[in-house]
């Protein structure tokens with residue numbers, strides 16, 4: 195089936211939103227927290243390295259930073275906890291003003307149009323971020339890094355979310371900013387909107403530079 199034919203037959207009942215990088219930009223806080231840990235541990239870590247961690251779980255992120263350096267399990271746990279402590283402190287600065295432009299308008303419009311809405315984030319801190327942003331009431335289902343064992347790029351989190359909503363995966367459209375997130379949604383058999391540059395989200399069904407530029411009339 196061609197991309198155009200696939201889109202033509204697209205029938206959407208639910209939108210599933212990623213959180214970090216789609217509704218708010220926590221990537222900077224993740225970067226600052228990992229950077230502090232990396233400096234303490236004398237590990238190289240740049241902004242470019244941080245881009246590879248988008249959408250990737252805490253453990254997988256640390257594995258990428260360690261680049262094969264051997265560490266005991268105890269040390270790995272301690273480093274993850276330390277980074278998370280730094281990150282949690284940054285989260286206390288988040289307010290409703292940290293919602294990315296257009297996100298509330300889009301959620302309102304989709305809600306008014308009768309779509310089911312869910313949030314599916316790889317982050318175990320998603321409940322705190324959602325609370326700080328004040329957006330919990332928009333969502334029928336909220337799934338996070340605690341909901342499944344295997345996070346993105348595995349399809350598990352999106353499949354879990356769809357099942358909780360009672361919507362078949364083929365009727366779900368996922369909004370994601372990470373390559374791992376687009377891969378996960380596609381593995382789940384869902385349609386995708388990629389937010390960001392094509393070298394990151396180029397395989398998505400629709401691509402927009404930011405949430406504020408999503409045009410529902412292109413899609414629905």
Ligand code: BG6
Nearest residue numbers: 214248249250252316317318319
């Ligand atoms: C994702 C972020 O949403 O959550 C990743 O894009 C992050 O950068 C991942 O590593 C896990 O987050 P947390 O809060 O569980 O460490």
Ligand code: MG
Nearest residue numbers: 212214215371
């Ligand atoms: Mg993201």
